[in-house]
Amino acid sequence: MKEVSYYPGCSLHGTAREYDESCRGVSDLLGIKLSELKDWNCCGASSAHCTDKDLSIALAGRNLDIANKGGRELLVPCVACFSRLKAAEAETEKEGVPIRYALDFFSDEPVIEEIKKRLVRPLSGLKIVCYYGCLAVRPPQLTGVKEYENPQHMDKLMGAIGAEPLPWSYKTDCCGSSLMLVRTDIVKKLTGRILSMAREAEVDCIVVGCPICQANLDTRQGELASETGETYDLPIIYFTELIGLALGHRDVKKWLSRHIVDPVKVLSARGLI
Amino acid sequence: MKPGEEIGERENSFLPKVVNASGETIDSCYQCRKCSAGCPVAYAMDILPHQIIRHIQYGHREKVLSCRTIWICASCYTCGVRCPNKVNIAGIMDTLRNMAINAGGKFGEKNVPVFHSVFLDAIKKGGRVYELGLIVQLKAKTREFLKDTALGWKMFRRGKIRLLPPPFSSKKEIREIFNVCEKGKRG
Numbered sequence A: 001m002k003e004v005s006y007y008p009g010c011s012l013h014g015t016a017r018e019y020d021e022s023c024r025g026v027s028d029l030l031g032i033k034l035s036e037l038k039d040w041n042c043c044g045a046s047s048a049h050c051t052d053k054d055l056s057i058a059l060a061g062r063n064l065d066i067a068n069k070g071g072r073e074l075l076v077p078c079v080a081c082f083s084r085l086k087a088a089e090a091e092t093e094k095e096g097v098p099i100r101y102a103l104d105f106f107s108d109e110p111v112i113e114e115i116k117k118r119l120v121r122p123l124s125g126l127k128i129v130c131y132y133g134c135l136a137v138r139p140p141q142l143t144g145v146k147e148y149e150n151p152q153h154m155d156k157l158m159g160a161i162g163a164e165p166l167p168w169s170y171k172t173d174c175c176g177s178s179l180m181l182v183r184t185d186i187v188k189k190l191t192g193r194i195l196s197m198a199r200e201a202e203v204d205c206i207v208v209g210c211p212i213c214q215a216n217l218d219t220r221q222g223e224l225a226s227e228t229g230e231t232y233d234l235p236i237i238y239f240t241e242l243i244g245l246a247l248g249h250r251d252v253k254k255w256l257s258r259h260i261v262d263p264v265k266v267l268s269a270r271g272l273i
Numbered sequence B: 001m002k003p004g005e006e007i008g009e010r011e012n013s014f015l016p017k018v019v020n021a022s023g024e025t026i027d028s029c030y031q032c033r034k035c036s037a038g039c040p041v042a043y044a045m046d047i048l049p050h051q052i053i054r055h056i057q058y059g060h061r062e063k064v065l066s067c068r069t070i071w072i073c074a075s076c077y078t079c080g081v082r083c084p085n086k087v088n089i090a091g092i093m094d095t096l097r098n099m100a101i102n103a104g105g106k107f108g109e110k111n112v113p114v115f116h117s118v119f120l121d122a123i124k125k126g127g128r129v130y131e132l133g134l135i136v137q138l139k140a141k142t143r144e145f146l147k148d149t150a151l152g153w154k155m156f157r158r159g160k161i162r163l164l165p166p167p168f169s170s171k172k173e174i175r176e177i178f179n180v181c182e183k184g185k186r187g
Ligand code: SF4
Pocket: B028, B029, B030, B031, B032, B033, B034, B035, B036, B049, B050, B053, B082, B083, B084, B085, B086, B087
């Protein structure tokens, strides 16, 4: 069994619980043991780097020190945490353990092969668009993603579990990120655009790998609908939840029950749940 | 900016200060405006990203540190990857926000800096952040008590809102990190 260190970050212990649960669930089925970093602290998120650069590096750096002591590759599901940890790594120039964003980690060729071997319910007929957002691809010096204007790795991963990812041009557009609570108007404008483009592509859902993107896209659809008179009811599903579904994990329904826009309806219409 | 509009004093040391603190190049900008054309939040800014760069070059410190733009920028890095001269505006925006906070003047946007300070307070106190604690503090500071209550209830029913602060036993270490950084700033 492969063992890696795990940094869930604050969101995954709160509003993004289903991302944490599905990350753990999928790793379990794939024989990957996740050891949560002992007494990890908040990475500082956008508020630290917006306020005090030294503080943002020190807060993220403390977690890297813990991970480096463990000596194992560090798996990070929240892309905002990942970005801060990578920035601290670059700034301190310390040789440490590899820091891996969960989407990159699960898109590695050997992991995809392992997933394919254990597939019990290919998601055939499920039309999706992959939404990467900002920090999964930018800045490329930190993410290492070469095709940052039109990334393909999530599409490939979703293809491997039988889903049908459609091309669209909003893969890496910003959702408004941390403006979520204080400039909700901006977040609604940006997510409204992303949601309408996905609707135009006639997909069943949007697949994401970031708790902030998920919350921004999932939680404002009711308001958008009442403000515009248009229909907004697209489920926003974590890629790990769909892998869990394809691998037949028994807790999938519990994960999906935590969403604001219900994903179960469309998945059962496709005969997948 | 409108013609003839007051832009404040010119401060010759401003450009080198921003360059030093951010470690980014600013001189190489030739005002092609590609950054502003692709910025997702340009519509809500008072000064566009390429104009921010020009103002820095001219030393318009006041103008830049008191504008709304630096708080609206979502740090999406779109501008930087598209800039023909690799001007990393997202990094420069961080420096400007840091400077504006240290300068302690009036901010060009009300609630975004409040959000950041509430967020950092939460880390300083608890080492980790939980949404309910954050929202309660934020409402107290912004006085928007009714905002998002229905949504919060929905999320609570779906098990997304934790009621108690998360366990964390190295609070002293975190306070020490804050102390060192605050001391560093007072210099
Ligand atoms: S894209 Fe670069 S060169 Fe062009 S205006 Fe913006 S910062 Fe200047």
